[in-house]
Amino acid sequence: MLPSKTKVGIIGGGQLGKMLIEAGQPWNINYTILEIANAPAAAIANQHIVGELSDRSKIFELANECDVITYEIEHINIEALKALETNGKRIIPSPKILEIIQDKGLQKLFFQHHGIPTTDFELVENASEWKDKLLKLKGEKVAAKLRKGGYDGKGVELVDKKTMLDFTDKIPFNAPVVLEEFVENATELAVIVCRNERGEISTFPTVEMQFDAKANLVEFLLSPANISSRIDEKAKRMAMDAILKLEGIGLFAVEMFLDKHENIFVNEIAPRPHNSGHHTIEACYTSQYEQLNRILLNMPMGSTHLIKPAAMLNLLGFDGIYGTYEITGLDKILAIEGVFVHLYNKAETKPKRKMGHITILGDTIEAVKQKAGLVKEYLGMKQL
Numbered sequence: 001m002l003p004s005k006t007k008v009g010i011i012g013g014g015q016l017g018k019m020l021i022e023a024g025q026p027w028n029i030n031y032t033i034l035e036i037a038n039a040p041a042a043a044i045a046n047q048h049i050v051g052e053l054s055d056r057s058k059i060f061e062l063a064n065e066c067d068v069i070t071y072e073i074e075h076i077n078i079e080a081l082k083a084l085e086t087n088g089k090r091i092i093p094s095p096k097i098l099e100i101i102q103d104k105g106l107q108k109l110f111f112q113h114h115g116i117p118t119t120d121f122e123l124v125e126n127a128s129e130w131k132d133k134l135l136k137l138k139g140e141k142v143a144a145k146l147r148k149g150g151y152d153g154k155g156v157e158l159v160d161k162k163t164m165l166d167f168t169d170k171i172p173f174n175a176p177v178v179l180e181e182f183v184e185n186a187t188e189l190a191v192i193v194c195r196n197e198r199g200e201i202s203t204f205p206t207v208e209m210q211f212d213a214k215a216n217l218v219e220f221l222l223s224p225a226n227i228s229s230r231i232d233e234k235a236k237r238m239a240m241d242a243i244l245k246l247e248g249i250g251l252f253a254v255e256m257f258l259d260k261h262e263n264i265f266v267n268e269i270a271p272r273p274h275n276s277g278h279h280t281i282e283a284c285y286t287s288q289y290e291q292l293n294r295i296l297l298n299m300p301m302g303s304t305h306l307i308k309p310a311a312m313l314n315l316l317g318f319d320g321i322y323g324t325y326e327i328t329g330l331d332k333i334l335a336i337e338g339v340f341v342h343l344y345n346k347a348e349t350k351p352k353r354k355m356g357h358i359t360i361l362g363d364t365i366e367a368v369k370q371k372a373g374l375v376k377e378y379l380g381m382k383q384l
């Protein structure tokens with residue numbers, strides 16, 4: 001089928017959906033999004049079904065109009081998708097995989113049962129179970145993660161074990177949670193794996209993420225990662241192995257921790273384009289978004305080769321600014337060679353909300369870091 005004849009349905013219309021659509025425009029792919037009004041992708045989608053991502057009837061309506069369905073967010077109605085898949089609808093990735101990933105507890109159990117290295121963990125149903133389970137975990141700190149519903153660091157608390165044992169009123173969640181061992185001084189790596197129905201599998205170059213400790217959000221990303229080729233190969237092998245064990249078709253971001261003894265642990269998998277792959281739009285022959293389009297259309301996969309070293313900065317809502325806003329400094333930022341600004345078209349800001357991103361290319365990673373420093377210095381946000 002010609003790309004322009006394929007109708008793609010996207011559940012969710014945020015920035016990931018917007019960039020997926022942008023990547024499909026050269027091929028005139030026809031997109032329908034399901035999203036509440038005023039989402040970033042709404043202005044460029046061919047059709048827009050206005051509705052909640054949990055609404056079974058809206059998901060069925062989307063499926064009726066499209067040849068293939070994908071999603072750009074995890075918190076959607078899986079039961080509806082499973083019913084559609086059973087009736088032969090192409091849904092990429094399969095909702096069976098989303099069902100595992102949507103629940104951080106099931107995801108950890110999957111890793112454990114399939115020999116995918118991950119940090120040791122315990123599952124609790126409520127706050128009263130914390131004490132016994134905490135005592136089974138090593139180390140002074142623990143990462144506590146709500147099993148369902150968290151995103152972008154929300155629903156994750158990095159806590160001190162002794163404090164939790166001594167002051168039970170400080171336990172942050174009274175709900176089903178994964179308690180996992182904390183990796184001290186971890187380097188955070190991500191590998192995006194792509195696999196199509198033809199059985200082709202490949203990865204994008206490994207990236208290194210630097211986090212904003214306060215917001216638990218990626219604020220800075222570098223590719224290539226500053227790791228040896230041995231670690232790089234190991235990370236890519238582990239990421240591909242995890243996707244093969246999931247029998248995944250689609251595009252998946254595998255987030256990992258590298259500790260100081262060179263152990264690598266899989267943290268979590270996102271079954272969709274990912275923040276750690278935004279730079280691929282300019283930095284790689286094929287972007288993560290084009291690659292997903294190729295998979296959705298059952299076309300051959302493109303080369304994921306990195307053309308130039310790159311950094312990516314998330315443009316996050318500034319502290320203290322709420323509602324209407326203006327981004328400042330772009331006149332200076334856009335004058336720098338190899339700088340690409342993406343704005344997500346969100347009408348309102350709030351602190352740490354993802355409002356856009358900036359990709360920076362250079363001949364060496366040092367040159368990239370130097371330019372990234374300038375971009376950070378110039379970037380501002382003004383309350384309107």
Ligand code: ADP
Binds near residue numbers: 152211257
């Ligand atoms: P989310 O799904 O909200 O992105 P993550 O599981 O990625 O949640 O956790 C958010 C951040 O918290 C991670 O990127 C990392 O910086 C930190 N973190 C989470 N788990 C651990 C851990 N076991 N050891 C060290 N840091 C962790």
